[in-house]
Amino acid sequence: MAALLIEGSNGPWEIVIGLEVHAQVISRAKLFSGAATAFGADPNTQVSFVDAAMPGMLPVINRICVEQAVKTGVALDARINLTSVFDRKNYFYPDLPAGYQISQYQQPIVGRGTVTIDLKDGSSRTIGITRLHLEQDAGKSLHDIAPHASHVDLNRAGVALMEIVSEPDLRSPEEAGAYLKKVRSILRYIGTCDGNMEEGSLRCDANVSVRRPGDPLGTRCEIKNVNSIRFVQKAIEYEANRQVDILEGGGAIAQETRLFDSAKGETRTMRSKEEAHDYRYFPDPDLLPLVLDPAWVDQVRGSLPELPDPKKARFIADYGLSPYDAGVLVAEQASADYFEAVAKGRDAKAASNWITVELFGALNRLGLDIDRSPVSAAALGGLLDLMTDGTISGRLAKDVFAAMVESGKDAMTVVEEKGLRQVTDASAIETAVETIMAAEAAKVAEYRSGKDKLFGYFVGQVMRAMGGKANPQALNELLKRKLAG
């Protein structure tokens, strides 16, 4: 099951996990300035006077970023706070030009919500969302350009982030992974974050503690800035075991911030509680409280696309898919759309099987996203149609599909070019049957004397002679009649 208990020497330990996801908002301009946000630009080419904290510069909120946060809040089934406040979080670091980050502390834009996670065994669990707030990203410090100096790139400074904080409701690395996948899936559906963990547009801090089942929460450690779902799971697993070892050894957990070393697969101390910053939060006097018009929030609410969970339920109800298959198909909007295009007017279960097994297998091998699939939904639909109308057999269809992946051509073209069209012409099949029967007269006699298991042998022989193109049903009928004599 989902909750993973660590077996200790005197009984099991329960892992308690809360995640803080930092999701970079998709917007052309930064949260409080007009500078561009595109990833990968030359250092310090996307920096306004505001981003560089030049004297006298002032922040002005970007309406698009607010809309994105509200969209996300709605998609997380969360309370939208019509009044929220931006605060300054004060600390010194070279990639934080103003010496403070504009964030939201006591009054975030989004309050409590929920996310339903899907587990491997087909079960689901509801995880609480504590809050979502808007804040500025920091720049990047570059330490590898010169031996005795650090450089700063402020392109990222001031880009909008949504910090999505979960309740400590997760109980295993698997659940943490499922939570991250679901949050990422929702963000991508609504287009508020691209969810790209390698480029850092989605980052995760994990709060981990352990306890005896039923006990109050244990002391937690925060693992900072882990940059893949797999690493988050590994970090949690390592950290939970580390804590159990300490507790079983009679020690106590020190509340601290830790870093995950992905090369060594372990966490280590970054700073202790005593070294924790005093951020001296206070409301940013340069910004008025953010007040939203309820009618506008309703408008945003109405603009959301169908989200993964309702879509999954619909796929199960309308298409008769299994919860597992439905879950796989709705994980990405593009695969769900692909499925619906193929399934429309066709056998939905066949469509689902072809997509989840053959297509995903091929895309995996090629390392391609479904958006760049060499076989379009229309082309796969065409292949299914050729099977339905008897043009090709199911067995040949796999070969046709492989050729489609290879060439990008549609099914009919492949069938024609390779001469794979199924033979339903009775006289052609009859000729082949007669040839085989003539060549295998002894076996025919055996069959007729009662050894009817040989029927399959004759089917195989005829099929081989016809290059697999005989319509199996026509062949069966004809062969049965001829052998009967």
Add this chain to the structure above:
Amino acid sequence: MASLTTLSIAGARDGLRAREFSALELTQAHLAAMAGARRLNAYITETPEHAISQAAESDARLARGEARPLEGIPLGIKDLFCTKGVLTTAGSHILDGFHPPYESTVTANLWRDGAVMLGKTNMDEFAMGSSNITSYYGPALSPWRRPGSAADLVPGGSSGGSAAAVAAGLCLGATGTDTGGSIRQPASFCGIVGLKPTYGRCSRLGIVAFASSLDQAGPLARNVRDCAILLRSMAGHDPLDSTSVDRPVPDYEAMMGRGAKGLRIGVPKQYRVDGMPSEIETLWRQGIDWLKAAGATVRDIDLPHTKYALPTYYIVAPAEASSNLARYDGVRYGLRVPGASIDEMYELTRAAGFGAEVKRRVMIGTYVLSAGYYDAYYLKAQQVRSLIARDFATAFESVDLVLAPTAPSAAFAIGEKMDDPIAMYLNDVFTVPANLAGLPAISVPAGLSADGLPLGLQLIGRAFEEDMVLAAAKTIEDAAGFSHGPGGAR
């Protein structure tokens, strides 16, 4: 013809349009005066080339009959306003060599209307002070002296350089900023008019921030009309300042003539503070009589939370300052003192770059925002601030304006009051409440102290009623007939 440097802005405007003198002549007269008065240290940076080129353009426009509202009027600009390509220091060593690649909105508005920049005026470091002695560039001096004394007097602060320059004829008017009295108190000390507009009336964009929720730009000039003229150009909505207010800017000069007839004036009991010199009390009474004589009615009012204004201010302002000044870290601009680590670079840079008063306020501000102290200090101060604003709101239900002294004393000499920061902070006792409540307030010269130094009266109005503040100030100005200048009558 009067000397070009003793003209009013209105008078210079008329003279330029009548071609009695050229903008270049007017500017050059001021540049010469500046050169002759460097002892006052009123300017940190003089910008003669800039001024001459702007004046030349003004003359061309005047010749074409295309004069703008402030065409050819030479001004001093407080060195807190960022001026594109021109050294901007905020009176601090930490902005060493800083030439902003942008212009503040307020100064851009002035240049749009044809004004000429003579230079950047001296000020207390980061506008923190009431005497101009905290400037890294040395104190600006008042052009005034006590009769028979050679002691140098402070011009007040933080806009001390602007006030000294206006009073000494080193510009026709100047910009200032007022966070707790930094326009009104130096205006009072130097015998000129200084107006702090409503919070949000002038854009803060491009003004080096001290305390963002209190800072407001305004004019200093030698009479009320000139302040009205300058404010009209300086004010206006700026979409790049989220706290600036989108309201039309009226023609203050035209509205100023309404006088005080029918106005209801409130005199706050709580402003009669212990130890206030009797000459201040007498001047205040005189002001009441002038307004009554002009047809106003006067009544006592209650502003019960007044006594908390100064402590509240000295929590809120340093708190915001401690955060606003975090950007001066030696990384991107201004002074950098190298260190072995980034933390050491920060420490050495800020230790060398900030003066004692700035450090004191950064430490106070850091303290009051710290975990465990926030609720007792910053949060409480914000609550008291709301009560102070409510006091005014209640008072303004029954009166139109509040009349009070500007400062509890006349200017003091360099060296006096210097050893005790608290005594220095008390200078702001009458000016700070208007900042906390965000209200417009003006200081207008009303008389001389027993030792011959100017004293100002202050009028505080409802938000965005600068027109009424100016009208009543004009009434006092006319009644007072204040014709004194440094070194005798102008």
